[in-house]
Amino acid sequence: MLPLSSQKLIYNPIINNLFSRSKSPHSKEIFQKIRKITGINSRNKEVYLLAVTHSSSTSSKYSNERLEYLGDAVLDTVIAEYLFKKYPFKDEGFLTNIRSRIVNRESLNTIARKLGLNEIIQHNARTDISKKKSSIHGNALEALIGAVYIDKGFKGSKKFIYTKIITPHLDIASIVNTPNNFKSILIEWSQKENKKIAFIEEKTEEDNRLFSITVMVEGKATGTASAKNKKKAQQLASEKACKALKVSLN
Amino acid sequence: MLPLSSQKLIYNPIINNLFSRSKSPHSKEIFQKIRKITGINSRNKEVYLLAVTHSSSTSSKYSNERLEYLGDAVLDTVIAEYLFKKYPFKDEGFLTNIRSRIVNRESLNTIARKLGLNEIIQHNARTDISKKKSSIHGNALEALIGAVYIDKGFKGSKKFIYTKIITPHLDIASIVNTPNNFKSILIEWSQKENKKIAFIEEKTEEDNRLFSITVMVEGKATGTASAKNKKKAQQLASEKACKALKVSLN
Numbered sequence: 001m002l003p004l005s006s007q008k009l010i011y012n013p014i015i016n017n018l019f020s021r022s023k024s025p026h027s028k029e030i031f032q033k034i035r036k037i038t039g040i041n042s043r044n045k046e047v048y049l050l051a052v053t054h055s056s057s058t059s060s061k062y063s064n065e066r067l068e069y070l071g072d073a074v075l076d077t078v079i080a081e082y083l084f085k086k087y088p089f090k091d092e093g094f095l096t097n098i099r100s101r102i103v104n105r106e107s108l109n110t111i112a113r114k115l116g117l118n119e120i121i122q123h124n125a126r127t128d129i130s131k132k133k134s135s136i137h138g139n140a141l142e143a144l145i146g147a148v149y150i151d152k153g154f155k156g157s158k159k160f161i162y163t164k165i166i167t168p169h170l171d172i173a174s175i176v177n178t179p180n181n182f183k184s185i186l187i188e189w190s191q192k193e194n195k196k197i198a199f200i201e202e203k204t205e206e207d208n209r210l211f212s213i214t215v216m217v218e219g220k221a222t223g224t225a226s227a228k229n230k231k232k233a234q235q236l237a238s239e240k241a242c243k244a245l246k247v248s249l250n
Numbered sequence: 251m252l253p254l255s256s257q258k259l260i261y262n263p264i265i266n267n268l269f270s271r272s273k274s275p276h277s278k279e280i281f282q283k284i285r286k287i288t289g290i291n292s293r294n295k296e297v298y299l300l301a302v303t304h305s306s307s308t309s310s311k312y313s314n315e316r317l318e319y320l321g322d323a324v325l326d327t328v329i330a331e332y333l334f335k336k337y338p339f340k341d342e343g344f345l346t347n348i349r350s351r352i353v354n355r356e357s358l359n360t361i362a363r364k365l366g367l368n369e370i371i372q373h374n375a376r377t378d379i380s381k382k383k384s385s386i387h388g389n390a391l392e393a394l395i396g397a398v399y400i401d402k403g404f405k406g407s408k409k410f411i412y413t414k415i416i417t418p419h420l421d422i423a424s425i426v427n428t429p430n431n432f433k434s435i436l437i438e439w440s441q442k443e444n445k446k447i448a449f450i451e452e453k454t455e456e457d458n459r460l461f462s463i464t465v466m467v468e469g470k471a472t473g474t475a476s477a478k479n480k481k482k483a484q485q486l487a488s489e490k491a492c493k494a495l496k497v498s499l500n
Binding site for chain 2: 070074149218219
């Protein structure tokens with residue numbers, strides 16, 4: 001294993017490779033916008049530019065995917081601690097559930113667009129990133145958290161997440177008070193207990209506008225429900241499976 | 251949302267509740283042993299004692315489960331950064347895969363026992379924690395990381411993980427060079443792509459010592475294999491499914 005000190009040196013080649021690119025007027029403009037989003041005054045342009053570089057971009061050999069992997073972990077830890085402290089008497093099932101509802105793809109995509117990240121993501125012109133549900137936005141937000149972590153360490157990224165994400169964009173109390181997402185409860189349970197689950201989808205014969213979903217747990221049908229949209233059917237089937245398995249939140 | 255400063259105050263009630271307990275001679279002895287494991291000289295006995303308190307313990311109203319939730323996230327982040335820096339030219343698929351192989355339950359259980367955590371976990375006498383595969387050990391290790399995080403912050407927990415876990419107990423090069431775990435690759439892929447997968451198990455009719463495993467992806471059989479033990483059959487079936495789906499590592 002490499003000692004801590006030499007590790008600091010070896011992660012830079014990719015970032016250094018972007019250095020020439022970072023001097024173009026276009027890059028300067030993008031970097032100004034990133035600065036406004038983060039509120040961080042940094043000279044470390046390269047890592048921030050990398051954070052908004054989608055893998056489809058032709059202007060760079062490198063993309064934000066590695067930073068996304070890093071930022072995802074940092075965000076999980078910061079939210080974990082936030083909830084740990086905010087809810088001192090709630091058990092870990094509650095904390096895990098609320099966290100997964102905070103950092104879900106949809107919520108991150110929305111926040112990324114509120115921050116204006118969608119407008120500065122560098123991508124191939126043929127790649128459509130304008131769709132409202134595009135995960136490219138949420139992924140770039142995670143990558144930006146990764147960039148802040150590289151530039152300013154854990155404390156800096158925690159401050160960024162608190163001041164630019166949690167405080168302005170997350171209504172934790174309302175998330176807590178919203179009815180539970182039984183599908184995510186079930187998935188968490190299956191991961192913790194190492195059970196295999198699957199959602200089997202069928203159009204019902206009687207009415208093909210109805211979706212029928214069966215939750216399979218270790219190959220055994222554990223809950224079935226029908227509804228006019230797939231998500232609703234998944235929720236209802238998951239709720240039944242949770243009841244059958246006596247899996248509950250808190 | 252609570253401001254950062256007041257959040258620091260409110261997570262203490264549970265820990266303070268343990269304070270009286272921490273003065274018993276037995277607790278002092280346990281705490282001495284924890285100190286030896288962590289190498290950390292702290293006055294914050296309570297949080298460390300909580301880290302080794304299993305939920306079956308009758309001597310405390312509280313258990314290490316919340317700390318485990320916190321430590322799990324911290325460990326993920328520290329390992330994420332370690333690999334990010336160690337492998338600057340590997341993509342996030344590689345990094346995610348290696349991390350999941352480092353922090354898997356079995357590996358954490360083994361490290362926990364090497365550290366001697368199994369000898370100091372407080373539990374109900376009727377709860378058998380001696381089994382080699384008991385996750386109680388790995389969970390306590392994660393809780394201990396959570397305790398170090400509460401006591402010494404992110405930097406302190408990073409140091410603990412580097413000096414007491416990675417350096418003495420993890421041979422990363424050998425993990426990287428070990429043939430891939432196709433089941434975990436498949437599970438990671440399914441989570442990333444939001445596909446439902448299930449492992450259906452059958453004893454084969456011809457030979458009931460053989461396990462037959464079918465990987466179902468979105469309800470469709472995607473790979474089947476038989477072997478004399480379940481794990482092997484799962485690996486072979488997953489390998490077939492990975493090939494069929496063109497899912498690969500790197």
